[in-house]
Amino acid sequence: MTHLIAPSLLSADFTRLGEDIEMVNRSEADWFHVDVMDGVFVPNISFGMPVIKAIGKIAKKPLDVHLMIVQPERYFDTFRDLGTYCLSIHAEAVTHLHRAVHQIRELGMKAGVVLNPHTPVSVLEEIITEIDLVLLMSVNPGFGGQKFIEGTYGKIGKLKKLISSSGSSALIEVDGGVDLNNAGKLIAAGADVLVAGNTVFSSADPAGTISKLKNTVPV
Numbered sequence: 001m002t003h004l005i006a007p008s009l010l011s012a013d014f015t016r017l018g019e020d021i022e023m024v025n026r027s028e029a030d031w032f033h034v035d036v037m038d039g040v041f042v043p044n045i046s047f048g049m050p051v052i053k054a055i056g057k058i059a060k061k062p063l064d065v066h067l068m069i070v071q072p073e074r075y076f077d078t079f080r081d082l083g084t085y086c087l088s089i090h091a092e093a094v095t096h097l098h099r100a101v102h103q104i105r106e107l108g109m110k111a112g113v114v115l116n117p118h119t120p121v122s123v124l125e126e127i128i129t130e131i132d133l134v135l136l137m138s139v140n141p142g143f144g145g146q147k148f149i150e151g152t153y154g155k156i157g158k159l160k161k162l163i164s165s166s167g168s169s170a171l172i173e174v175d176g177g178v179d180l181n182n183a184g185k186l187i188a189a190g191a192d193v194l195v196a197g198n199t200v201f202s203s204a205d206p207a208g209t210i211s212k213l214k215n216t217v218p219v
């Protein structure tokens, strides 16, 4: 499978969000990455249901929702109703991860588990065959435009080993500080999905940058 690109709307220009969404619709991007922050799990608040509802009305590509909230189980139904394709929850935010991922799948969504930079891949050992995606944070969550953590390459390698040795078909997504310099190395390490916020939306040619990310070759 060729890698997928998921532009993060966190870095979009909210005064012209509709235009930025239309740009992504027309671009070579595969998914919309939607970052939901509650000011408790992470030290920032992003946007909530009315904004996501508006995004869903015009987005023509699947919504890849990254929940950075405590007790995410409270909102699984709501995110399904908002048209979420893949719902990712932090391993650090739930006590009963197994129950939570099954609830997500039973609602008809793909289930993703997110790991903060300090959380080892080994926490997924007993659940890797029951999830659709692992989202590795390559920055500490909460803000766009942060510096990529270099240890992520090694973590992707460990995750790849766990996935292949278990027979899991989970995708590996990398989120935070992804740019045109590290994309090729991330794909070579085994990343299937690259999230990019600042790199896309602060560029002079966002659609062109998405195209460059999409056509990046492993190095």
Ligand SMILES: O=C(CO)[C@H](O)[C@H](O)COP(=O)(O)O
Pocket: 008, 010, 011, 033, 035, 066, 139, 140, 141, 142, 143, 144, 145, 146, 175, 176, 177, 178, 195, 196, 197, 198, 199
């Ligand atoms: O989850 C996130 C932050 O918590 C964002 O998806 C991520 O930071 C993307 O932004 P950038 O590419 O600018 O780093």
Ligand SMILES: [Fe+2]
Pocket: 008, 033, 034, 035, 066, 175, 195
């Ligand atoms: Fe994210």
